[in-house]
Amino acid sequence: MxxxxxxxxxxxxxxxxxxxxxxxxxxxxxxxxxxxxxxxxxxxxxxxxxxxxxxxxxxxxxxxxxxxxxxxxxxxxxxxxxxxxxxxxxxxxxxxxxxxxxxxxxxxxxxxxxxxxxxxxxxxxxxxxxxxxxxxxxxxxxxxxxxxxxxxxxxxxxxxxxxxxxxxxxxxxxxxxxxxxxxxxxxxxxxxxxxxxxxxxxxxxxxxxxxxxVTNSPDSVQSTKRALLLTNQHAHVEDVVTAHVRSKESKRHFAGDNIKEGLRAFSERRKPAWTSPAKL
Structure with a gap:
């Protein structure tokens, strides 16, 4: 860095x-x-x-x-x-x-x-x-x-x-x-x-x-925190799930490189090499 x-x-x-x-x-x-x-x-x-x-x-x-x-x-x-x-x-x-x-x-x-x-x-x-x-x-x-x-x-x-x-x-x-x-x-x-x-x-x-x-995927961590924050804003589980999937962090997670890297590293039995997420 x-x-x-x-x-x-x-x-x-x-x-x-x-x-x-x-x-x-x-x-x-x-x-x-x-x-x-x-x-x-x-x-x-x-x-x-x-x-x-x-x-x-x-x-x-x-x-x-x-x-x-x-x-x-x-x-x-x-x-x-x-x-x-x-x-x-x-x-x-x-x-x-x-x-x-x-x-x-x-x-x-x-x-x-x-x-x-x-x-x-x-x-x-x-x-x-x-x-x-x-x-x-x-x-x-x-x-x-x-x-x-x-x-x-x-x-x-x-x-x-x-x-x-x-x-x-x-x-x-x-x-x-x-x-x-x-x-x-x-x-x-x-x-x-x-x-x-x-x-x-x-x-x-x-x-x-x-x-x-920071040993975890930053995309996954930040998407997960968004879900936790949304839980404080919505009363029903389905509302949280819907708002989370539509969030910028969730969309970035699914479209980013880290999800690919994490799954590939698991298949190859090695530690993943995370990269910084794209700017929202």
């Missing part, structure tokens, strides 16, 4: 490429506990939009610099906006198609997103985690949706996702009490964390998952 050049962005995020086909995006406001400012959100969206269109990148890992993963929204900045003419009445939430931090409602990409969470994910930090495909957490991590304690609401996609994953009563435990839960609970009772590891193994575990994903 040649040298990759992401778009210019604020230093409130860091971008690197630790493995072939893998991008690492690090939230980088450690003194503010990685609370997401408007500047950080814009930077994340710009880089992820570029990532979505860069065919040689197949997986992104999201992590945080410093003591915790993400403290959620920058409430000091929000307080200032609330007292101004720019106060949001909720219409901005609807218009913001990618949601909190450009991630919590992102559904345009068929590429896997892995969250590597340490320390804590609060408010919007948990909301963005709930929209990731795989979540690995350090054993010191905690998750919370404490918006009700601050007079606000977890409105950026976290509530319906948590309710679908955990069920009404467990979602209510986090949402109505504003109660923090440990990583072990998030992986056990609540079910939105895949794996809990010692902190020293957090990023290596996420990178190992990414490496495992």
């Amino acid at each position: 040649g040298a990759l050049q992401p778009p210019e962005h604020s230093d409130e995020i860091k971008v690197s490429f630790p493995q072939d086909h893998v991008m690492l995006l690090t939230l980088n406001r450690p003194k503010a506990l990685n609370a997401v400012s408007p500047t950080m959100k814009e930077a994340i969206e710009r880089v992820l939009d570029w990532f979505d269109n860069e065919t040689s990148l197949w997986v992104v890992i999201i992590n945080g610099e410093g003591r915790i993963f993400c403290a959620g929204a920058d409430l000091i900045a929000w307080n200032k906006r609330q007292g101004s003419q720019d106060a949001d009445d909720g219409t901005e939430v609807i218009a913001d198609k990618h949601g909190f931090a450009g991630i919590s409602r992102r559904s345009t990409s068929g590429k896997p997103i892995i969250a590597a969470v340490h320390g804590g994910a609060y408010g919007g930090g948990t909301e963005l985690v709930l929209n990731c495909d795989l979540v690995v957490a350090s054993d010191d991590a905690v998750f919370a949706l404490p918006e009700v304690k601050r007079g606000v609401v977890a409105i950026a996609g976290g509530m319906p996702r948590l309710a679908r994953i955990a069920g009404h009563q467990l979602a209510s435990e986090m949402l109505l009490l504003g109660k923090p839960i440990k990583a072990s609970e998030a992986a056990g009772r609540f079910g939105f964390v895949n794996k809990v590891v010692p902190k020293s193994e957090l990023l290596p575990s996420a990178l190992a998952w990414a490496a495992e994903i």
Whole structure:
């Protein structure tokens, strides 16, 4: 893979490429506990939009610099906006198609997103985690949706996702009490964390998952993720199947070289040599 050049962005995020086909995006406001400012959100969206269109990148890992993963929204900045003419009445939430931090409602990409969470994910930090495909957490991590304690609401996609994953009563435990839960609970009772590891193994575990994903056909992976996203949008299986078959990712998969390579490699008893998918 040649040298990759992401778009210019604020230093409130860091971008690197630790493995072939893998991008690492690090939230980088450690003194503010990685609370997401408007500047950080814009930077994340710009880089992820570029990532979505860069065919040689197949997986992104999201992590945080410093003591915790993400403290959620920058409430000091929000307080200032609330007292101004720019106060949001909720219409901005609807218009913001990618949601909190450009991630919590992102559904345009068929590429896997892995969250590597340490320390804590609060408010919007948990909301963005709930929209990731795989979540690995350090054993010191905690998750919370404490918006009700601050007079606000977890409105950026976290509530319906948590309710679908955990069920009404467990979602209510986090949402109505504003109660923090440990990583072990998030992986056990609540079910939105895949794996809990010692902190020293957090990023290596996420990178190992990414490496495992890129051994698979990127066309197949991205078509599969599209099906998972469509499952959240349609109630009936037949509607999901129909929408998936008609999706750009599915059409590309059937028309692409990787399906031919995978079947040929199986017949020849060798490892397939995948190529980057065509740009959608």
